[in-house]
Amino acid sequence: MSGAQSYIVRLLRKLEMSLLNNRYQVEGAMMGKIIHKISHADNVENELESLYSVKGLDQFALRLMWSMEKRGQAVTGLDGKVIDYEVEALSSLLTGSTSDEQSSPKEGLEWHFVQTLDGFYDALHKFGRVIEETQRKSYDGDSFRGIDQDVLFRLLHEAASLEEAARSAHKDDVVMFAKGLSHFVQYVADRGLFKDVRFMNIVDNANLTLQTVMEAAGTEDRDSLQQTIALLQHPGELLD
Secondary structure (H helix, E strand, O other): OOHHHHHHHHHHHHHHHHHHHOOOHHHHHHHHHHHHHHHOOOOHHHHHHHHHOOOOOHHHHHHHHHHHHHHOOOHHHOOHHHHHHHHHHHHHHHHOOOOOHHHOHHHHHHHHHHHHHHHHHHHHHHHHHHHHHHHHHOEEOOEEOOOOHHHHHHHHHHHHHHHHHHHHOOOHHHHHHHHHHHHHHHHHHHHOOOOOHHHHHHHHHHHHHHHHHHHOOOHHHHHHHHHHHHHHOOOHHHHO
16 A cells, blocks of 8 residues: 555544544444545545545545645654644535535435445446356356357346446446457357357456456556456457
């Protein structure tokens, strides 16, 4: 975790405690969800941009961005009063009244930011389950029986759903993965390669790489995902 990311997590944890201590239970609980997302993010700037897109939370996100830029590189040298000042400013932005009833921070956070990211991980896990189910059905014991055409169409549907969810969550690498997989599956369907066991092996390995990378955040893992995307984009080199 970078110094800037550690600073934001530290700041938000103190904000969470302040909210809960002052009986802002809903806001405190939602802050816990934000902390989880940011602490596991491979790019904290992208997560803050996602938060900025939430109606009613733009100023809160901007304050976090400003604070990270100004203070995030000097985490160990920050005085406690500086942290307290930032927490107070953020708390005011999060709990302050607004003239727009439709843009209350807690509603925006609950129904847009958190649900967008949760929706992405739901789509990711569903995609993985479909791949696993497809693999099971393509075998009779140890013998590969092939892939039914309707199963390929289901894979295309799930890839499209994953792409949409990833785009909403600003997961650009997963968007590219979903596009690459759709291209790969369409290539197989167009050429009737339903009995080619290489297709199932490639798709299964691609899914394993994707799920592993989404659980980790290292550069090496990210590179492996980029390599997988490149392979999916050129099915002829693998299957012809």
